[in-house]
Amino acid sequence: xxxxxxxxxxxxxxxxxxxxxxxxxxxxxxxxxxxxxxxxxxxxxxxxxxxxxxxxxxxxxxxxxxxxxxxxxxxxxxxxxxxxxxxxxxxxxxxxxxxxxxxxxxxxxxxxxxxxxxxxxxxxxxxxxxxxxxxxxxxxxxxxxxxxxxxxxxxxxxxxxxxxxxxxxxxxxxxxxxxxxxxxxxxxxxxxxxxxxxxxxxxxxxxxxxxxxxxxxxxxxxxxxxxxxxxxxxxxxxxxxxxxxxxxxxxxxxxxxxxxxxxxxxxxxx
Numbered sequence: 001x002x003x004x005x006x007x008x009x010x011x012x013x014x015x016x017x018x019x020x021x022x023x024x025x026x027x028x029x030x031x032x033x034x035x036x037x038x039x040x041x042x043x044x045x046x047x048x049x050x051x052x053x054x055x056x057x058x059x060x061x062x063x064x065x066x067x068x069x070x071x072x073x074x075x076x077x078x079x080x081x082x083x084x085x086x087x088x089x090x091x092x093x094x095x096x097x098x099x100x101x102x103x104x105x106x107x108x109x110x111x112x113x114x115x116x117x118x119x120x121x122x123x124x125x126x127x128x129x130x131x132x133x134x135x136x137x138x139x140x141x142x143x144x145x146x147x148x149x150x151x152x153x154x155x156x157x158x159x160x161x162x163x164x165x166x167x168x169x170x171x172x173x174x175x176x177x178x179x180x181x182x183x184x185x186x187x188x189x190x191x192x193x194x195x196x197x198x199x200x201x202x203x204x205x206x207x208x209x210x211x212x213x214x215x216x217x218x219x220x221x222x223x224x225x226x227x228x229x230x231x232x233x234x235x236x237x238x239x240x241x242x243x244x245x246x247x248x249x250x251x252x253x254x255x256x257x258x259x260x261x262x263x264x265x266x267x268x269x270x
Contacts, residue, residue, distance in 0.1 A: 006256020012249025027060035076197035084140035088147025184261035191254035
């Protein structure tokens, strides 16, 4: 039976993901169309989550904004997994390259991740692609360290030494033994990176270096409501709750995957 944490996380992430995928059918209004007659309307039977200062439906913007935020988070998790995973694999297997590669990763990690992402996004310019690049560079070093540690543990196992003794070459060792052993920690790490990327994208959009207007993102919706937070708190409240639920769900999913994939954790749970 699956742990409750992973089930709750899967439900939270699944509901938000499904709503984002079906945004075109679920959204009652155009998320970018202004309607000044109904600006700052409180939640009612027509506008379930109210409207913002431009009269745009908050529910519709959240549905489409969640789609953009999830797309960016998934792209960052994949990019960080590929780039960081490759660096960690090379550093862990070819020991002479380890000091050079990992000191470079340590140099990147010396900067707070969100500040590094903001600096890169501001330099590259506001766009969805640039936000993905900035967040990938900011998160890849952490993936590299996790991957390197997993490779170091895997290469010391007896079955790897046995395969090497019978003449298995480096490509075969990596493909048949090392990479499968490192898959579980890498997958768990990327669920956390996904959550970090969603939260960081909201920060980038909030300060204006994420996807440019009129693209709806969860961070941009919150930024639109900061000047009217007293008279129209729903503009910031509801997208904030969606971000919180999504990040919570991803973290619960990551914790559940770690417990399910780690044999030591399974033994402790028994």
